[in-house]
Amino acid sequence: MLDDTFELTVTDLKQYAYCPRVFYYHACLPDVRPTTFKMEAGIDAGERERYRSARRTFCAYQVENGERYFDVPATSVELALTGIVDEVIEVAGAHTELIPVDYKLSRRAGHHFKLQLTAYAELLEATYHVPVRRGFLYLIPQQHAEEIAITKSLRRNLRELLSAMRLVAQLERMPQSGHPARCRNCEFKRFCNDV
Numbered sequence: 653m654l655d656d657t658f659e660l661t662v663t664d665l666k667q668y669a670y671c672p673r674v675f676y677y678h679a680c681l682p683d684v685r686p687t688t689f690k691m692e693a694g695i696d697a698g699e700r701e702r703y704r705s706a707r708r709t710f711c712a713y714q715v716e717n718g719e720r721y722f723d724v725p726a727t728s729v730e731l732a733l734t735g736i737v738d739e740v741i742e743v744a745g746a747h748t749e750l751i752p753v754d755y756k757l758s759r760r761a762g763h764h765f766k767l768q769l770t771a772y773a774e775l776l777e778a779t780y781h782v783p784v785r786r787g788f789l790y791l792i793p794q795q796h797a798e799e800i801a802i803t804k805s806l807r808r809n810l811r812e813l814l815s816a817m818r819l820v821a822q823l824e825r826m827p828q829s830g831h832p833a834r835c836r837n838c839e840f841k842r843f844c845n846d847v
């Protein structure tokens with residue numbers, strides 16, 4: 653029986669999106685270091701972007717005024733999920749809202765990035781009891797903030813993905829390779845004998 657309280661992090665989601673096996677190694681073989689070169693590059697770029705973002709105006713996010721917070725921790729008991737949001741914009745007033753911003757070393761706002769942003773939206777709602785209707789993926793190479801609506805469909809997809817991840821972790825079943833093109837430069841290649 654699947655345990656829905658098995659705790660996951662948004663970092664787990666990122667690993668699963670990069671390749672489900674990277675998540676599997678992390679969850680089932682914790683002595684194996686689960687960070688690939690590309691993931692580390694993404695983390696470094698995100699940290700550099702945080703400093704630039706602090707000086708950026710709110711125009712990039714189509715907001716006139718607000719408060720900006722960085723590295724905001726948040727938790728959802730319902731999803732058994734925790735994470736730290738790169739940046740959160742708080743817009744006060746008649747329609748108070750929180751807007752998560754996730755920095756990405758990518759030129760495209762892919763579906764898996766939208767799911768990570770949805771995870772942050774759910775975590776912020778659960779922790780701060782303020783609605784999150786939208787967020788931004790800040791595409792670092794293009795210096796462009798893309799607005800993403802947090803839709804019911806994305807929320808449903810997120811729950812399906814978390815269930816699939818829990819299945820992998822609890823049954824300790826190695827998943828298929830998600831993205832064969834990434835195997836060439838992957839430091840886990842020596843563990844994946846079939847790629």
Ligand code: SF4
Pocket residue numbers: 671672673674828829830831832834835836838839840841842844847
């Ligand atoms: S070698 Fe390929 S299948 Fe194995 S973890 Fe890396 S990307 Fe995934």
